[in-house]
Amino acid sequence: MTLTEKLDWLIDQWCERRELRPLQCLLRAYPGALLHTDQFGELLDALKDVKGLCRDKLKAEERTLVSSLVNELEDYIKERLGAWMLGHFRSAPVGVLTYAASAC
Numbered sequence: 346m347t348l349t350e351k352l353d354w355l356i357d358q359w360c361e362r363r364e365l366r367p368l369q370c371l372l373r374a375y376p377g378a379l380l381h382t383d384q385f386g387e388l389l390d391a392l393k394d395v396k397g398l399c400r401d402k403l404k405a406e407e408r409t410l411v412s413s414l415v416n417e418l419e420d421y422i423k424e425r426l427g428a429w430m431l432g433h434f435r436s437a438p439v440g441v442l443t444y445a446a447s448a449c
Contacts, residue, residue, distance in 0.1 A: 348379070348417070351410060358407060367399040382425050389418040 346354070352375055359368045374391035377384065395403070396411050403411065 348414070351414060355407060355410065358404070364402045367395045367402050370394040370399060382422060385418055385422055389415065389422065392418065
């Protein structure tokens with residue numbers, strides 16, 4: 346299943362049971378176009394809220410899926426940001442790299 350299919354399945358499950366709290370958390374970031382890294386970050390935050398604030402409202406299968414989605418999105422965002430930073434700093438002057446490293 347794709348990311349959107351997994352999210353749609355979760356939404357369908359929660360709608361059937363009228364679980365409003367997890368729906369409220371997730372729907373603030375989805376559905377919508379997932380085109381930019383910040384949108385994936387908002388979705389990640391929403392899923393983390395579902396995982397942390399709505400545990401008692403989720404079935405075991407849903408908890409597993411939400412945890413899996415959190416891990417997948419974290420990896421995806423790290424990969425995208427890593428690729429951006431590599432491309433961005435590859436052409437930067439040496440002084441910028443030194444400054445960026447010292448700021449961390």
